[in-house]
Amino acid sequence: MSSTAPESTYAKIYRVVMKIPEGKVATYGQIARIAGFPGRARQVGYALHALPENSGVPWFRVVNSKGEVSFPLNSEGYTMQLGILEAEGIIFSPGGKIDLKKFQWKK
DNA sequence: CTCGTGACGGTAT
DNA sequence: TATACCGCCACGA
Numbered sequence: 001m002s003s004t005a006p007e008s009t010y011a012k013i014y015r016v017v018m019k020i021p022e023g024k025v026a027t028y029g030q031i032a033r034i035a036g037f038p039g040r041a042r043q044v045g046y047a048l049h050a051l052p053e054n055s056g057v058p059w060f061r062v063v064n065s066k067g068e069v070s071f072p073l074n075s076e077g078y079t080m081q082l083g084i085l086e087a088e089g090i091i092f093s094p095g096g097k098i099d100l101k102k103f104q105w106k107k
Numbered sequence: 108c109t110c111g112t113g114a115c116g117g118t119a120t
Numbered sequence: 121t122a123t124a125c126c127g128c129c130a131c132g133a
Contacts, residue, residue: 009129009130010130027115027116028114028115028116029115029116029117032115032116037128037129039116039117039127039128040115040116040128040129040130041115041116041117041128042113042114042115042116042127042128042129042130043113043115043128043129043130044114044115045113045114045115046112046113046114046115046129046130046131047114047130048114049113049114050131051114059114062114063114064114064115064116065115065116065117069114070114070115071114077114081114
């Protein structure tokens with residue numbers, strides 16, 4: 001085991017995101033805190049932005065602290081993320097918000 | 108090397 | 121209670 005080169009900041013973030021169970025969501029700040037970077041939620045968003053579609057990382061399970069998808073309403077990513085989460089069992093309010101009180105992943 | 112940007116969060120008002 | 125502002129760090133040009 002050994003030869004473990006220090007994992008990139010992004011790698012640690014991806015590791016945490018992949019730990020989110022199906023049917024649950026996590027906030028950027030929560031991911032940052034669990035990954036070991038409290039207060040650096042922006043880096044989490046930037047890391048996910050750099051993710052390829054075939055990465056296998058459930059980026060769609062990550063939402064902002066308001067429980068809403070961070071993409072612009074008319075964007076393709078917004079529609080895709082919302083559609084996937086609904087298929088996972090997540091319920092969206094009329095305003096497009098998720099009740100974190102019920103669906104936020106607890107570490 | 109420097110500057111600006113950005114899938115956000117927390118605190119102040 | 122909601123809204124606005126600033127700060128945080130990594131990456132690209």
